[in-house]
Amino acid sequence: MWKWLHPYAKAETTYKLCYRLLPYFSWLAVITLVSGSIWGLFYAPSDYQQGDSFRIIYFHVPTAIWSMGAYTSMAICGLIGIVWQIRNAELAVYAIAPVGAAFTFLALISGAIWGKPMWGAWWVWDARLTSELILLFLYLGVIALYNSFEDKRTAARASSILAIVGVINVPIIHYSVEWWNTLHQGASITKFDKPSISPDMLWPLLLNISGFLFVLAALVCLRLANQILINDARRPWVKAMVSEKTNKAEQSKNRATLADKE
Amino acid sequence: MLEVQGLTCFRQNRCLFADLNFVLSEHQICQIEGPNGAGKSTLLRAILGLFRADEGQIIWSGKSTTQQAELFLQQVFFLGHKFAINSDLTPWQNLEFWSALNPTQNDDFASALTKVGLTGLEHIPCHSLSAGQHRRVALARLWLTNTKLWVLDEPFTAIDKSGVQLLQQRFNSHLTSGGMILLTSHQDLSQEFTQLHTIKLTDNTGEII
């Protein structure tokens, strides 16, 4: 059943696939994000309780969702890489990590921005924000581990193992932090309750959620292609590709100079 | 019989050797030569599975070592650069703990240590011994092991002339009884061993002689 995936174990095939998919993801990202954000920021009705400040959820919720989603997919890639010995999957771990970390960071910032008008403080030890903070540390750990190794294959394998260990912990951390929060709850409501969502508010949110997914996919494609290139720099297929491109460039340069002469 | 097929190793994006093929049969000894950093140790480690090769297969007795690892490891003795001697334990204890993890023919640590010239030092912590004596404790294992394939990384380092002779005698007796040896060394072994094969690792690829 998985035979159609076999060619993608080769670096070159995956590299080409990344670049083929990139334009689709990028355009979809732009379209959905722009339409979702404009709709959400300007046209969706304002919330009965929170006024206009709730609009930050159009950025906070998608980034938070995909920060966790990215970590899970990173761990799945790591698992595939280790169990089936596929190098591309291990490289994908390092491709996803910084993007996921950036999303987590954005989720934290947007969460803080949301928190300020609600509770008057830039940071509250709310369950969701605390979980996101710990998730950020997990991401930074994976990135730091990868960068500490000289040999990048060893690095990729190590960060895959760490990602898998981390993903087992993510739900545990999530629930333990939530539970901790209920123990130490102050008088005010500390959960980021989604306001009872009316369809006018829901659609832009869904648009933005898909938008951020496409951004994630596009960036990961780009990064994975780069990582494959970096790691295979001395291999014959890369050298062939480089010389092919140099030849093409020279040919077009020659044609240009010939055209000029005429 | 050990078969290496199409072995390719990269280290930090540098190709050490590509598409290396050779066969090692019983009674044969093979020496891997090459300048420092050419990848001799990496080749040994890749054969053992300690280093992840990029491409290639290692076949032992007709079965791939990745699929039948236990079958292969049961028959292998390895002495690497770092020879797994704990300096806080005595030579006797070191041999004891080693033999719990590896197939041995007997428990005669005393005679093994005598063979390598460490009589009287069996129960002194290894950190009190010299570097050469340290090595001899590891080499004592050669008289205890009963595996077929010996993989040795620079076994003659820090060993004096009589020690070298002793080792070569041991190698010969191992080869006669059907064993195989794969080693790296800067020494010239062609005098002692008639059935010597060599693999030369140069900058790019290995040549087999």
Place this chain on the structure above:
Amino acid sequence: MNNLSTSKPLSYWSAFKSIFIREIKLAWQKPTQLVQPVVFFLIVVTLFPLGISPAPKTLQMIGPGVIWIAAILAIMLVVERLFRQDFQEGTIEAWLLSTVPMSLLVGAKLLAAWFISCSVLVLITPVLALLMNIETHVIPALMLSLMVGTPILLFVGAIGNALTVGLNQGGVLLSLLVLPLYIPVLIFATSLIEAATLNMSYTGQMSILISMLLVSCFFAPVAIAAALKNTVN
């Protein structure tokens, strides 16, 4: 003289026992290494009253958390050294080449480390409870939480050590990797102690800690084996 066919059979149990005994012997020879984490534990706990306030009520409030955080830091010291010597001497490679499964050998080492390091940390807790003005009826709960919790910290920390032991800087990176993973243990253990302080039942937190311990018991050796195999690359 050299018989390639006979050998005494390799028993997994005797290999396991042999590694366990080896670790105990090695630890016995270096008693200072045993004592260092304990003294560190003590010193860190002492810093808190000095840095915050020695008022009895304050100490009682922050006591369980402080002791647990200090325990976490002390375990980090233990865990940092876990595989270092074995890696440098080539013992890890020897273990990888043995026909005995690596997870079993790693498990033996972890079990020995549990006995050696965690027990001494737990034994000193009554003294620390005294320093932090924790009521006597809470001390059993405190010790219980450490007894169940410190092995979890040890096993998870060992994974981090196995990943980084081949690197030069190791130490700080290890803390970055492992401390976030300790947070659930910290949360449940401190809540267990607080429940005990209020004379409430803490079986809920205890069962969660025990299940975390069982999960890490079974999965840590596997993860560590994979990490060590990668480190010797």
